[in-house]
Amino acid sequence: MDINQISPYVRIALSCLKTEPWKVEERVIFDYELLYVRSGIVKVTIEGKEYRGEKGDIFLFKPKQRHSIEMIPGHYFEQAHIHFDLRYDDNSRNIPLSFETLDSIPQEKRKLFREDLTTAENLNIPSYFRINNYKYFEDLVFSIIKEQKERMPYFELTVKGQFTRLLAFLMKEIYYSNQAIFQEKDREVRRIQEYIMRNVNKEITLDELSEYFNISKYYMVRLFKQYIGMTPIRYHQSLRLEMVKDRIMETSQSLTSIAEEFGFSSINSMSRAFKKIEKVAPSHYRYTK
Numbered sequence: 001m002d003i004n005q006i007s008p009y010v011r012i013a014l015s016c017l018k019t020e021p022w023k024v025e026e027r028v029i030f031d032y033e034l035l036y037v038r039s040g041i042v043k044v045t046i047e048g049k050e051y052r053g054e055k056g057d058i059f060l061f062k063p064k065q066r067h068s069i070e071m072i073p074g075h076y077f078e079q080a081h082i083h084f085d086l087r088y089d090d091n092s093r094n095i096p097l098s099f100e101t102l103d104s105i106p107q108e109k110r111k112l113f114r115e116d117l118t119t120a121e122n123l124n125i126p127s128y129f130r131i132n133n134y135k136y137f138e139d140l141v142f143s144i145i146k147e148q149k150e151r152m153p154y155f156e157l158t159v160k161g162q163f164t165r166l167l168a169f170l171m172k173e174i175y176y177s178n179q180a181i182f183q184e185k186d187r188e189v190r191r192i193q194e195y196i197m198r199n200v201n202k203e204i205t206l207d208e209l210s211e212y213f214n215i216s217k218y219y220m221v222r223l224f225k226q227y228i229g230m231t232p233i234r235y236h237q238s239l240r241l242e243m244v245k246d247r248i249m250e251t252s253q254s255l256t257s258i259a260e261e262f263g264f265s266s267i268n269s270m271s272r273a274f275k276k277i278e279k280v281a282p283s284h285y286r287y288t289k
Contacts, residue, residue, distance in 0.1 A: 007088045008164055015078070032060065033084075035080075042079070045069075059127060140169065144159055185227070189224060192224065
């Protein structure tokens, strides 16, 4: 397929938090849907194959592709999803949402199915993938949602440009992930990520990471920003706060106890970290559950 023929049309762009039991029964859709797991855990089944979706995971449901979505008991699920066409045509504005199985869709209605363009060699996008720099991707997704919601003058053009940028970013990420030249750096970053995750409940310094992995801290910061979109220390802070948020939302454990468990010197120290990065106090997540 000629890439120049791509002219995306965003039909729906929304985000939501699910805390009560919720399920989308098996269905097919007429267009494409991009589902991004912002936080929590969810079970996604595509053409009979089950996936455990976690923070940063991306799913692409394609026209006529059987899929279902189900919350896992005891967990919440925060998602962003975008329904779209890869190529705009005169019928793009008339494509409805579908919660039907393929067999239940009347023959005359099946002409609404969009052509699946993702099977082309230069546009081969899988149904499930995870990217290193999910934070950058997340920012793009939520900028689209914001534009679609506010509907300012010429928002359609803005959304088209933003989604084209998102699509190009995804395609490059998928391409690079398959290239051997990037695999060693990817493994290096993942080793650092794993170390940070194992030590998420304590303070970590660049000097500590540099000594442990025997690499320059300046190189490490540059490499981490290239693959993850942030420094190792910011990644550690973000990961720790995400885990703290989960604990606040899913338990009645006191904030003081949570602060101690995750290595903060005091509840005030934890509050300062939240206000710096999340712009709200930690108690906000208990009251908005």
